[in-house]
Amino acid sequence: MSKEAIVLVLVNLFRRYGYEGASLAQISKVTGLGKASLYHYFPGGKEEMVRAALDYIDNWVETNILKILRSNASPLERLQAMCQQVEVFYDRGQTPCLWAILTLEESSDRFHTRIKQALTVWIEVLADVLKEAGIEAELATIRAQEAILRIQGALILTRGLNDTTPFERTMKSLAEELLS
Amino acid sequence: MSKEAIVLVLVNLFRRYGYEGASLAQISKVTGLGKASLYHYFPGGKEEMVRAALDYIDNWVETNILKILRSNASPLERLQAMCQQVEVFYDRGQTPCLWAILTLEESSDRFHTRIKQALTVWIEVLADVLKEAGIEAELATIRAQEAILRIQGALILTRGLNDTTPFERTMKSLAEELLS
DNA sequence: GTCTATACGTGGATAGAC
DNA sequence: GTCTATCCACGTATAGAC
Numbered sequence: 171m172s173k174e175a176i177v178l179v180l181v182n183l184f185r186r187y188g189y190e191g192a193s194l195a196q197i198s199k200v201t202g203l204g205k206a207s208l209y210h211y212f213p214g215g216k217e218e219m220v221r222a223a224l225d226y227i228d229n230w231v232e233t234n235i236l237k238i239l240r241s242n243a244s245p246l247e248r249l250q251a252m253c254q255q256v257e258v259f260y261d262r263g264q265t266p267c268l269w270a271i272l273t274l275e276e277s278s279d280r281f282h283t284r285i286k287q288a289l290t291v292w293i294e295v296l297a298d299v300l301k302e303a304g305i306e307a308e309l310a311t312i313r314a315q316e317a318i319l320r321i322q323g324a325l326i327l328t329r330g331l332n333d334t335t336p337f338e339r340t341m342k343s344l345a346e347e348l349l350s
Numbered sequence: 351m352s353k354e355a356i357v358l359v360l361v362n363l364f365r366r367y368g369y370e371g372a373s374l375a376q377i378s379k380v381t382g383l384g385k386a387s388l389y390h391y392f393p394g395g396k397e398e399m400v401r402a403a404l405d406y407i408d409n410w411v412e413t414n415i416l417k418i419l420r421s422n423a424s425p426l427e428r429l430q431a432m433c434q435q436v437e438v439f440y441d442r443g444q445t446p447c448l449w450a451i452l453t454l455e456e457s458s459d460r461f462h463t464r465i466k467q468a469l470t471v472w473i474e475v476l477a478d479v480l481k482e483a484g485i486e487a488e489l490a491t492i493r494a495q496e497a498i499l500r501i502q503g504a505l506i507l508t509r510g511l512n513d514t515t516p517f518e519r520t521m522k523s524l525a526e527e528l529l530s
Numbered sequence: 531g532t533c534t535a536t537a538c539g540t541g542g543a544t545a546g547a548c
Numbered sequence: 549g550t551c552t553a554t555c556c557a558c559g560t561a562t563a564g565a566c
Contacts, residue, residue, distance in 0.1 A: 186456040190370035194560060206562075207532050215561065243497060266454045267424050270457025273510045274446045274454065276366040282512070289510045317515050322510075327495060329501075330453045330469045332462070374542060386544075387550050395543065 263337025443517025
């Protein structure tokens with residue numbers, strides 16, 4: 171199992187169980203590696219594992235979201251493409267957001283700064299698209315925040331109700347509503 | 351310290367740290383009671399403590415949200431009153447929602463059913479208000495879901511950005527937008 | 531790189547005195 | 549009811565052989 175594949179496992183476990191909830195025993199089991207082997211890849215232990223997971227997400231966002239948002243397609247097309255990526259990444263709302271669960275857990279304070287940074291960048295790039303579409307700067311930022319807010323809210327609600335409808339509905343209408 | 355006061359401590363700890371993150375040692379410290387004393391009040395251990403916290407929230411929602419929504423004030427007034435209660439309860443978005451953190455944690459599966467139930471009731475009562483205001487039934491349910499979605503999303507975003515603005519903005523405009 | 535074995539603290543939980 | 553003392557499983561982390 172490559173390090174990339176291990177990190178992918180980490181991402182999925184921390185998303186679903188949070189920092190305290192994901193144990194090394196579980197990680198060891200799912201990766202098939204002994205605990206000691208995990209320390210070969212992540213000498214800093216669990217904290218470094220989370221950092222690696224966050225790195226992976228940063229990279230995923232850059233590649234699959236920000237790159238699209240900075241492309242030269244029409245604003246609507248870019249926003250729709252973003253929504254599609256988001257829908258797949260979160261499995262129609264069935265898999266939690268790593269940022270969200272770490273943000274809620276006060277015990278994960280150490281990661282809050284970089285999560286804040288990642289959110290801020292996404293919002294800025296999103297706001298740039300909206301400005302390009304003719305929306306005034308201040309409103310663009312508010313709407314960009316609203317987009318993230320609705321994605322996150324849809325994730326909670328869809329998991330809470332155990333029904334993917336709210337998430338799918340949100341992703342379907344989000345792009346157009348941002349531009350209206 | 352009364353049992354009610356102990357439960358209040360539990361609510362706050364589980365909201366902030368989640369199920370795995372809140373340890374008995376921490377609970378013992380904050381309440382001032384020894385671990386053994388906690389088992390006097392909650393023979394079922396940590397799981398029963400969470401149930402007690404969820405009971406408290408159920409009761410709080412019934413008293414401070416549902417009761418208002420079922421009152422005979424105007425729909426707008428009822429919705430605005432709800433928003434005000436929500437804003438205080440979540441401390442302008444600074445304190446997480448117990449439902450949200452337990453919903454995200456897959457290790458807290460045992461509580462998902464009752465959280466789903468609580469969410470469903472809130473949405474139903476909210477939809478009733480909207481119907482009363484002349485909104486067609488199906489749209490009313492969607493909008494009611496949208497309300498919960500935005501509250502939850504605002505909680506995540508406000509904590510993620512460490513900025514209460516998104517939560518406050520959401521709570522300020524929510525009532526009117528639901529009726530528009 | 532991966533393993534077995536192990537160290538050592540902390541987790542939740544209990545016993546039993548007061 | 550509350551305490552001290554204790555139990556045992558599991559948590560993270562490490563040592564050291566292969």
